[in-house]
Amino acid sequence: MGVAPGLLVERVRQGDSAGVEELRRLLSRGIRFLVARKLPATEVDGCVGEVLDHVVRGIQSGDLGNPARLGQYVRMHLTTHIREAQDKQPAIQHACKTASAPCASDQHREVMQALLLGLSLCERESLIRFYVNGHGEEQICRELCMPVADFRTLRVRVNSRFHELCQQGAGGVAE
DSSP: SOOOHHHHHHHHHTHHHHHHHHHHHHHHHHHHHHHHHHSHHHHHHHHHHHHHHHHHHHHHTTOOOOOOHHHHHHHHHHHHHHHHHHHSSHHHHHHHHHOHHHHHHHHHHHHHHHHHTSSSSHHHHHHHHIIISSHHHHHHHHTOOOOOOHHHHHHHHHHHHHHHHHHHHHGGGOO
């Protein structure tokens, strides 16, 4: 990247339209490459545009706290959008419906246990508090001294990995 990410993020935060266009130009090629590997060609342009829109809006609203985390922030939005698009694809929905419920449930439990064991104690605790105990993200982040953006990134990363492993079957867990 020819421009320092921190300076570019600051320009976008301030509403500089040239900064927004430069950010979109710099990110679009990499996003397009990643999307093209996961979605049909007919969905690539729409996905790239939506991800870039989410990223720009997030930067302008202050959702991205640390400009050095721009890459992770983009990846979080990209992963979420790709997963949502894949969930709409009929082949994936059909595969999920044909799996027997008890088998799928057992497999999901095994996958989740393996994922949780691969996390740090703090990450594991935050996810258990959120998903099992129903605590709000603000409360969890405050009590565990964790930035909200980091917690959201963790949730997206683990959720994506969970879906990926469930689609691969139980054989993908033991990597």
